[in-house]
Amino acid sequence: MRRSDLVRQGMKGKAVRTTQIVFGERQHLLRVLESLEKCALPHGRLMQERRMIEQLIHERTQELNRINASWDEKIGTVLDADVPPEVLHKLSQQAPREDYYLLRLISEHPRAASRTLRRLARHPYPAIRENIARHPNADAATLVALSRDRSQPLWYLVAFNPNAPADLRRKLQERREKLGKAQLAAQ
Secondary structure, eight states: OOGGGSOBOSSTTOBOOOHHHHHHHHHHHHHHHHHHHTSOOOHHHHHHHHHHHHHHHHHHHHHHHHHSTTHHHHHHHHHOTTOOHHHHHHHHHHSOTTOHHHHHHHHHOTTOOHHHHHHHTTOSOHHHHHHHHHOTTOOHHHHHHHHTOSSSOTHHHHTTOTTSOHHHHHHHHHHHHHHHHHHHHHO
16 A cells, blocks of 8 residues: 555544555455464464454454445456456446545456546546556546646646547647756756
8 A cells, every 4th residue: 555545634634544545454464364373372372363363354344344335245346357347337336435445446447448437537536547547448538637637747647648639648748848858957
């Protein structure tokens, strides 16, 4: 998980617990459990610590399912390389906004349709918008909108997407060259 995945919103700098964060915690706990089981500990202590870690893993799984019911099954569906584009679209429509992990996976899936990407292009999670800016199925209108995004420099990714209108791509590549020259001159 990247530091940028700790989405700061809400109460005084507190991170919103999205699926991206909860899933990362669960994966970490699974690695801790694997590590524990390789240790030479007295049997009683091993069993006690194992139960505590398994309980924490279970709680994270329940939290994922509270955010989006049957979360692991939906992730499994999205990870299938042959999932139909219609299924990806339906999952993107049904997913709660805070299911960052599922929506990020959909946004980078090679079979995601342009209408799905267009819908996700407005999501607040920057990684989703980055995936769409470079996605080969993103349509021209979506790419034009992303190139104007002031919250992050997506124009740079759009400049290299062949689906962006040629005049926009040319203009953005000229912008990139000017910035490069300005940085060289500043050195």
